[in-house]
Amino acid sequence: MALQLYNTKTRQKELFKPVVEGRVGIYSCGPTVYSDPHLGHARGPIIMDTLKRWLEHSGYKVRFVMNVTDVGHLTDDADAGEDKLLKRAKLEQLEPMEIAEKYFWAYFDAMAALGVRRPDIVPKASGHITEQIEMTQELIKLGYAYEREGNVYFDVSAWEAYGELSGRKTDDLIEGTRVEVRSDKDDPRDFALWKRAEPEHIMRWKSPWGEGFPGWHIECSVMSTKYLGDEFDIHGGGLDLIFPHHECEIAQAKAAGKDFARTWMHWNMITLEGEKMAKSKNHFVTLEELFAQFDPLVIRFHLLRSHYRSVSDFSQESLEASAQGLKRLLDTYHELKRRSTTDARDDSPFQAYRTAFAEALNDDLNTPQAIAVLFDATREINTQLAQQPSAAYIRGAMTLYEDYLGEIFGVLGASTADAKEDVLDGLLELLIGQRQEARLKRDFQTSDAIRDRLAGLGITLEDTAEGSRWKLN
RNA sequence: GGCGGCGUAGCCAAGUGGUAAGGCAGAAGACUGCAAAUCUUCCAUUCGUCCGUUCGAAUCGGAUCGCCGCCUCCA
Numbered sequence: 001m002a003l004q005l006y007n008t009k010t011r012q013k014e015l016f017k018p019v020v021e022g023r024v025g026i027y028s029c030g031p032t033v034y035s036d037p038h039l040g041h042a043r044g045p046i047i048m049d050t051l052k053r054w055l056e057h058s059g060y061k062v063r064f065v066m067n068v069t070d071v072g073h074l075t076d077d078a079d080a081g082e083d084k085l086l087k088r089a090k091l092e093q094l095e096p097m098e099i100a101e102k103y104f105w106a107y108f109d110a111m112a113a114l115g116v117r118r119p120d121i122v123p124k125a126s127g128h129i130t131e132q133i134e135m136t137q138e139l140i141k142l143g144y145a146y147e148r149e150g151n152v153y154f155d156v157s158a159w160e161a162y163g164e165l166s167g168r169k170t171d172d173l174i175e176g177t178r179v180e181v182r183s184d185k186d187d188p189r190d191f192a193l194w195k196r197a198e199p200e201h202i203m204r205w206k207s208p209w210g211e212g213f214p215g216w217h218i219e220c221s222v223m224s225t226k227y228l229g230d231e232f233d234i235h236g237g238g239l240d241l242i243f244p245h246h247e248c249e250i251a252q253a254k255a256a257g258k259d260f261a262r263t264w265m266h267w268n269m270i271t272l273e274g275e276k277m278a279k280s281k282n283h284f285v286t287l288e289e290l291f292a293q294f295d296p297l298v299i300r301f302h303l304l305r306s307h308y309r310s311v312s313d314f315s316q317e318s319l320e321a322s323a324q325g326l327k328r329l330l331d332t333y334h335e336l337k338r339r340s341t342t343d344a345r346d347d348s349p350f351q352a353y354r355t356a357f358a359e360a361l362n363d364d365l366n367t368p369q370a371i372a373v374l375f376d377a378t379r380e381i382n383t384q385l386a387q388q389p390s391a392a393y394i395r396g397a398m399t400l401y402e403d404y405l406g407e408i409f410g411v412l413g414a415s416t417a418d419a420k421e422d423v424l425d426g427l428l429e430l431l432i433g434q435r436q437e438a439r440l441k442r443d444f445q446t447s448d449a450i451r452d453r454l455a456g457l458g459i460t461l462e463d464t465a466e467g468s469r470w471k472l473n
Numbered sequence: 474g475g476c477g478g479c480g481u482a483g484c485c486a487a488g489u490g491g492u493a494a495g496g497c498a499g500a501a502g503a504c505u506g507c508a509a510a511u512c513u514u515c516c517a518u519u520c521g522u523c524c525g526u527u528c529g530a531a532u533c534g535g536a537u538c539g540c541c542g543c544c545u546c547c548a
Contacts, residue, residue: 242543306485366488
């Protein structure tokens, strides 16, 4: 079975066929870098990363573009609200660009820990102001946008297809639109392509309409097509971006004459102990907090254990279940490695499992199904392991894990120790105790041997009146 | 109010017409000096509820209850 992906635009699974044979262009909406990366930031990148790995494994050449929003947009779509970056900059007493830079790296450090490979291109909104102005000008020229005192708005009434992605009727939108105060838009549905900068606004650029900054949706239309072409294969984002963000992206890009994305992939939200994360209710976890408790690759594995279009729940219990499950897979892999006499690959055995694995991923990236296949394989391999399997068997089994748990899922590097430092601490306590017993028996040959061996490993023992203590050099 | 989604064992979670994957937890057994790991077996006559379509439904249709998302920044 060839790859099928669910397309939000058509609301069904479709056979994947790239615009250009053998090549795939993927664009994903990245974060606005103005605060610590949290759990919600992890899902998309892990899914896109897994998709990219799978496409490459399937023989495609992939270009993955993920933007970073480092231009301070307003906190709401009306003309009110403060710029998120600016607000944070005041709070931390830093330049807005320092804020963007700081959280940009915090984000990518966290992603690296999660085993997410870097996108091929990471365009920043601030680096594409010129292109955004150009598309805005083009839209005005074509009659799809208008200027009002330094602001430029997209004219939704001029674009009939508006609502094609989210399935919203424009009439409903007018009724559903909340009351807006003092807007100079012709129609409440219209959205900003360019905003006039008020005097206190620090992040500002020169434009044909005076100093200002780009609207929030335009950067994605511009940067995706700049690096992937006017028509490209896959556009991804969180479910909550379907409207208005993606709807607006499509309208702008198509109005400007671009065919834009073919397949729209949207991943579902994450819940914490069964409840949606919400910054406003302080019900969320930063990745840093989570990493203190679980190996980042356990987080990755846990996310892969649910389908990307389903809500994924994070709780202490479910996370521990994932950690245990992953440990079981990795223990078997490590045992194979211990018994292996070669690092040569052999992907010819286990064809039934390989086929089942591929079918699962080809079915709209059904990672939980694929993981189930690996558990099935693991049971068989463990059984064989108990009865001296051949070197060829071990090599084949290792290759299976390296291909799927390693190359595709990217979790082979997870630590199987629950808390490495506690383990180390306990271990040394044990050795120190043994050495102390030897010293009491005046068996200094043994006690010195222990100290020397540890020194050779880079651990220094220091004898004090209160006992021995250890240090890692 | 509009649009959309979900409800599968103690927990997590696949399955979208052919008679309930997988993981965690739990129970029993094998192995072991004892553990651990591993293996074996057990653990949902049933998929929120009711009605209907069908030879056959967790899967389709209708009703109903409950939960949730988007429509406002959010992954």
